[in-house]
Amino acid sequence: MALRSLEVGIMGCGVAGQAAASFLADSGHRVSVLERFREPRPVGAGLLLQPTGLAVLRALGLVEAALSAGARIDGLFGENQKRRPVLDLAYGDLHPEAFGLGIRRSVLFDLLHHRLLASGVRLVTDTEIIDVVREGARAIAVDALGGRHGPFDLLVVADGAHSLLRERLMPAARAPLYPWGCIWTTVDDSQAFGAVGLLRQRVAGSTMMMGLLPVAPDKLTMFWSLPVADLAAHLPLDLDTVRDEALWLWPEAGPTIEYAVAADDFSRATYRHVALPRWNDGPVLFMGDAAHGTSPQLGQGANLGLLDAHALARSLAEADDLPRAMELFAQRRGPPTRFYRRVSHLLTPFFQSDGHLLGVLRDLVMPHACQAPLARPMMTTVLAGLRRGWFATDPLDAEGRYLL
Numbered sequence: 415m416a417l418r419s420l421e422v423g424i425m426g427c428g429v430a431g432q433a434a435a436s437f438l439a440d441s442g443h444r445v446s447v448l449e450r451f452r453e454p455r456p457v458g459a460g461l462l463l464q465p466t467g468l469a470v471l472r473a474l475g476l477v478e479a480a481l482s483a484g485a486r487i488d489g490l491f492g493e494n495q496k497r498r499p500v501l502d503l504a505y506g507d508l509h510p511e512a513f514g515l516g517i518r519r520s521v522l523f524d525l526l527h528h529r530l531l532a533s534g535v536r537l538v539t540d541t542e543i544i545d546v547v548r549e550g551a552r553a554i555a556v557d558a559l560g561g562r563h564g565p566f567d568l569l570v571v572a573d574g575a576h577s578l579l580r581e582r583l584m585p586a587a588r589a590p591l592y593p594w595g596c597i598w599t600t601v602d603d604s605q606a607f608g609a610v611g612l613l614r615q616r617v618a619g620s621t622m623m624m625g626l627l628p629v630a631p632d633k634l635t636m637f638w639s640l641p642v643a644d645l646a647a648h649l650p651l652d653l654d655t656v657r658d659e660a661l662w663l664w665p666e667a668g669p670t671i672e673y674a675v676a677a678d679d680f681s682r683a684t685y686r687h688v689a690l691p692r693w694n695d696g697p698v699l700f701m702g703d704a705a706h707g708t709s710p711q712l713g714q715g716a717n718l719g720l721l722d723a724h725a726l727a728r729s730l731a732e733a734d735d736l737p738r739a740m741e742l743f744a745q746r747r748g749p750p751t752r753f754y755r756r757v758s759h760l761l762t763p764f765f766q767s768d769g770h771l772l773g774v775l776r777d778l779v780m781p782h783a784c785q786a787p788l789a790r791p792m793m794t795t796v797l798a799g800l801r802r803g804w805f806a807t808d809p810l811d812a813e814g815r816y817l818l
């Protein structure tokens with residue numbers, strides 16, 4: 415018998431938290447979302463949604479709106495400073511109809527937010543949760559002013575990669591900061607990069623990387639890699655150096671770079687490599703980046719969070735008590751999140767680190783791997799979010815869609 419009508423609290427109104435809230439409210443649970451911002455708002459750069467994330471949006475009835483607002487992405491193409499290909503992967507290898515979607519985070523946020531409000535979820539804003547206390551089998555969230563929220567039968571921690579609650583509630587968790595992060599901005603696609611439908615990257619060694627992701631029919635998100643030391647909030651960004659280096663690395667993108675630097679609207683991002691000893695402690699469950707944050711090198715974080723949300727609703731529907739639902743959730747989400755966390759961690763230094771040899775090695779090996787009979791399909795399934803491990807892949811259906 416399915417678990418129905420639980421009192422559920424979700425901390426964090428981000429991608430994972432909002433999707434989970436809508437799924438759980440649809441299933442008949444009474445859901446409250448607790449968010450620290452006064453006005454819930456998106457944080458972060460444009461996103462690449464994989465067939466996996468698109469399948470979750472389809473299940474929420476949001477995929478058509480996402481497709482019309484975003485930019486279709488058919489593959490990933492990276493070159494080095496000498497214009498030699500480094501990465502060249504196409505979703506079409508998996509299925510002629512398969513693709514990814516570049517989307518502005520604000521658009522994805524609005525879609526999920528309207529869906530959440532329409533699902534009857536109770537939204538509590540301007541409330542920073544700093545602790546959780548147990549009351550028998552239930553959990554109470556405590557905010558920064560001492561307010562108590564709950565008790566909840568299930569309390570979901572979805573407060574992102576830099577989660578404070580993770581430190582507090584799971585001291586054995588590890589979440590070291592990656593030594594490199596990035597700045598990003600979204601600009602007009604005046605040079606029609608979006609017309610080719612590719613996420614494009616340009617790299618020089620492992621210390622210089624720029625990305626251009628089409629995120630709307632006429633918009634691009636530009637990423638520029640920087641060491642964490644250069645991203646400290648109190649330091650001004652050295653945009654003159656960024657401009658000079660970016661123009662050297664990618665002269666053909668000159669007008670886009672000039673425009674982005676002149677607009678001076680860059681945001682900063684750092685990432686963590688998050689590993690938890692387990693997903694839940696009794697009724698307190700971690701999901702999204704709070705549970706498995708990675709570097710964005712593989713473009714999977716939001717997709718994994720969306721899949722978490724769907725898996726949680728499904729696990730609750732299949733179990734007849736909460737411990738069993740938590741077990742089912744961990745079985746479903748453990749293998750793919752472990753795989754993507756590890757592979758992102760393995761690959762990131764080849765693109766973002768001070769280790770100069772790693773860039774050389776990448777330029778020698780990756781182009782061949784992208785064309786090799788066994789490696790290419792493996793790499794394409796990694797990109798599309800289909801891996802459950804080194805030897806297990808989820809299939810696409812007859813129409814090239816991911817099957818939830």
Ligand SMILES: Cc1cc2nc3c(=O)[nH]c(=O)nc-3n(C[C@H](O)[C@H](O)[C@H](O)COP(=O)(O)OP(=O)(O)OC[C@H]3O[C@@H](n4cnc5c(N)ncnc54)[C@H](O)[C@@H]3O)c2cc1C
Nearest residue numbers: 426428429430450462543573574702703710714715716717
């Ligand atoms: C530069 C960059 C590029 C990326 N590109 C991609 C990509 O192409 N594809 C992809 O899939 N992923 C990408 N990601 C990763 C993606 O952004 C994350 O995986 C995703 O946003 C995680 O969602 P989340 O809901 O777990 O956390 P978040 O979206 O971070 O949401 C957490 C929410 O919790 C709230 N909160 C925090 N602390 C508290 C508290 N104490 N109390 C109450 N509320 C709190 C926050 O305000 C926020 O609303 C990228 C990340 C970065 C940094």
